[in-house]
Amino acid sequence: MADSKGGQAGVAARTTMIDVANAAGVSFKTVSRVLNGEAYVRESTRGKVLEAARSLDYQFNHAARSLRSGSAQIVSLLTGNQSRAYTQSVHLGALQQCQQAGVHVVVESAAADIEVNIEALERSLLETAPMGVVVTPPLCDNAEIIALLERHHFRYVLISPVAPGPGTPHVGMDDEAAAREMTALLIGLGHRQIGFIQGDPDDPASSLRRRGYLSALADAHIAAEDTLVVSGRFDWDSGLVAADRLLDLDDPPSAIFAANDDMAAAVIAAAYRRDMRVPGDLSVAGFGxxxxxxxxxxxxxxxYQPIVDMVSEAVRILTGVISGADVEVTQMTLPYRLVERGSTGKC
Amino acid sequence: MADSKGGQAGVAARTTMIDVANAAGVSFKTVSRVLNGEAYVRESTRGKVLEAARSLDYQFNHAARSLRSGSAQIVSLLTGNQSRAYTQSVHLGALQQCQQAGVHVVVESAAADIEVNIEALERSLLETAPMGVVVTPPLCDNAEIIALLERHHFRYVLISPVAPGPGTPHVGMDDEAAAREMTALLIGLGHRQIGFIQGDPDDPASSLRRRGYLSALADAHIAAEDTLVVSGRFDWDSGLVAADRLLDLDDPPSAIFAANDDMAAAVIAAAYRRDMRVPGDLSVAGFGxxxxxxxxxxxxxxxYQPIVDMVSEAVRILTGVISGADVEVTQMTLPYRLVERGSTGKC
DNA sequence: CTGAAAGCGCTTACAG
DNA sequence: CTGAAAGCGCTTACAG
Structure with missing residues (x-):
């Protein structure tokens, strides 16, 4: 009775910018400004609006925005030449989060030969006008791409970069710590002669993992031997070649740690071809x-490498303009997890 | 000069229902009716509207609909316990198409024990009120689930059902023909003693593949032997057991065709454990x-099984109300493709 | 079977 | 730095 305005009793009407505006004592236009991160809003006003939005549990209406603004919100996904499984995970993470934010995903895949395509990429990005760009490995460590993004003032988040500049938004995991821990696990099983198969020697992620491997050896006072570190290219075939190099050594390793799963699978194949048993004669560990x-x-x-979650978080950073936090979190390190299965055993 | 109405020259304004209505000579409300498949539209009117929409290349504005209707459009994804790779592909296909259609995806995964969960599923479906439901294997052949969907008049599309009722919307591939062709490939390589590893004997997809296997043998006048068909459960472990059963036969097969890739991978593993070479001593073929x-x-x-595309098409059927076709296509068979790699060779 | 009016929740100019 | 007005393209009742 007290409230005789329209609206059915019991059905909670959606909270709109107008509700937030009333609660904060400002016009709804100001609410729009705050929520879109526009400049020229007094800091105290901004705080009141954010507080009101949070206490009313305000949910932004993406449909209304895109109807009025006449253009869909877009997040671009810059992907390089990773394995199929990796790429699928990246797409899934992006799509999951984007659909929730009412945002569209556009995939920009750059071939290995970046130099040739950088202009095409620039054109496409300018045309698409994404609200943000997610850059996955190995592109996330490509200076030319970062420079391009900076030049046009695109917002972006890097996935698993090795050397992000200070303040550069990124989501990743601690590859070095993970590799160190995995190596320590092998050492704990009694292995002293441990081979490591890296990706391209100058691949950023690969070198972090190698560093972890070396530091675990150092921790255990095991001398690192150059011959025990060989290079692959992250694919199965190269893993096979690398495994053979290691197993042909005069003093071959009793355990091999490969910088990704595909190469580790190849190590197991190489072992079988030599009638070696895994893990009886050789322990094998992968990554991913x-x-x-x-x-x-x-x-x-x-x-375990949380790729889907990493990309998901990256998209959240890019799309989540309304954050309660005073300082927006734009750098995250997600937890990894060692998964011990049958390919490793005591030495 | 002739057209002095507002709107910037050169910038094509978006085609709206009003444009379509003008072109068709009806009110825009009628256009809305047609495009939403509502009843009570004269057939001739319907035709005119559809024709106008097509010739103007009209694009439906999902943002406007969900803004006005106040609720997001949702497609439910009913998934059972398939392999991780399969499930990821299903999600990807659904998300890709849904984002394009401005529709949200809700995943309803049903555990193996359907009976227990059918009520929970019903409740959830009623609550979500999806505009359509995509049902993936093995749920797509579950009579109880279909009955539930029919009872509440949900629109749905089945993925790869074995025995879809007449008129039941579904997207699939010809599993039987694919299996027949793969078996014929093995026969062409000189194999006569060919083992087959199926999933559960009563799994629908599995039995189609077995049928294809048997019919290829018949085509080549090779007598089928019961001992050469063994059952797994689609996972790696069961594939290993099945492979051992086949390889332990007095007259073991020179080739083994497994009903999915995981089990085929296990066959290769089993062969290596026996010091058999693949494909030298044993040819192995998979599915997926x-x-x-x-x-x-x-x-x-x-x-090659086009899972992503199948789910994508299913979503398109569910979301694409505006189809130029007079009769909506709701049954599709997508092409498969034999991928010949290194695991098969001459006998 | 078909139509005229109102309004969903925002953003876009424009004005102070 | 902040606000009042108009309107994006549809669907919802309601009326014929």
Whole structure:
């Protein structure tokens, strides 16, 4: 009775900018300004609006925005030449979060030969006018791409960059710590002669993992031997070649740690071809916990890498203009996890 | 000069329902009716509107609809317990198409024990009120689920059902023909003693593939032997057991065709454990062309199954109310493709 | 079977 | 730094 305005009793009407404006004592236009991160809003006003939005549990209406603004919000996904499993995970993470934010995903895949395509990329980005760009490995460590993004003032978040500049928004995991921990696990099993297969020697992620490997050896006072570190290119074939190099050594390793699962799978294949048993004669560890890890024999001991979540968080940073926090969090390190399966055993 | 109405020259204004209405000579409300598939529209009117929409290349504005109607459009994804790779592909296909249609995806995963969960599923579906439901294997052949969907008049599309009722909307591929062709490939390589590893014997998809296998044998006048068909459960472990059963036969097969890639990977593992070479001593073929197929040694000869596309098409059927066609296409068979890699060779 | 009016929740200019 | 007005393209009742 007290409230005789329209609206059905019991049905909570959606909270709109107008409600937030009333609660904050400003016009709804000001609410719009704050929520869109526009300049020229007094700091105290901004605080009141954010506080009101939070206490009313205000949900932004993306449909209304895109109807009025006449253009869909877009997040661009810059992907390089990773494995199929990796790329699928990246797409999934982006799509999941974007659909929730009412944002569209546009995939810009850059081939290996960046130099040739950088102009096409620039044109496409300018045309698409994304509200943000997610840059995945190995592109996230490409100075030319970062420079391009900076030049045009695109907002962006890097996934798993090795050397992000100070303040550069990024989401990743601690590759070095993960590799160190995995190496320590092997050492704990009694292995002293541990081989490491990296990706391209100058691949950023790969070098972090190698660093972790070396530091675990140092921690255990095991001398690192150059011959025990060989290079692949992250694919299965190169992993096979690398494994053979290690197993052909005069003093071959009793355990091999590969910088990704595909190469680790190849190590197991190489062992079988030599009638070596895994883990009886050779322990094998991978990195990534991709789907291959659980469908090879024996199943692979590896590091779970939260790719879907990393990309998801990156999109959240890009799309989440309304954050309660005073300082927006734009750098995150997500937890990894060691997954011990059948491919590793005591020495 | 002739057109002095507002709007910037050169910038094509978006085509709206009003434009379509003018072109068709009806009110825009009628256009809305037609495009939403409402009843009570004269057939001739419907035709005119559809024709006008097509010739003007009208694009429906989802933002406007959800703003006005106050609720997001939702497609539900009913997924059972398939492999991780399969599920990821399903999600990807749905998300890709839904984002384009401005529709949200809600995932309803049903555990193996349907009976227990059917009520929860019903409640959730009623609450979500999706505009359509995509049902993936093995749920797509569950009579109880179909009955539930029919009872509440949900629109739905089945993915790869084995025995869809007449007129039941579904998207799939010809599993039987694919299996027949793969078996014929093995026969063409000189194999006569060919083992087959199915999933659960009563799994619908599995039985189609077995049928294809048997019919290829018949085509080649090769007598089928019961001992050469063994059952797994689609996972790696069961594939290993099944492979051992086949290889332990007095007259073991020279080739083994597994009903999915995971089990085929296990066959290769089983062969290595016996010091058999693949394909030298044993040819192995899989089904699916999932990511594992290219990261095992040797790489797997298999059947490419377009899961992402199948789900994508299913969503398109569910969301695409405006179809130019007079009769809406709700049944599709997508092409498969044999992928010959290193795991098969001459006998 | 078809139509005229109102309004969903925002952003876009424009004005102070 | 802040606000009042108009309108994006549809759907919802309601009326014929």
């Amino acid at each position: 916990d991709t789907s291959v890890a659980s469908v090879i024999s024996p199943q692979l001991t590896t590091v | 062309d999932t990511s594992v197929a290219s990261v095992i040694s040797p790489q797997l000869t298999t059947v």
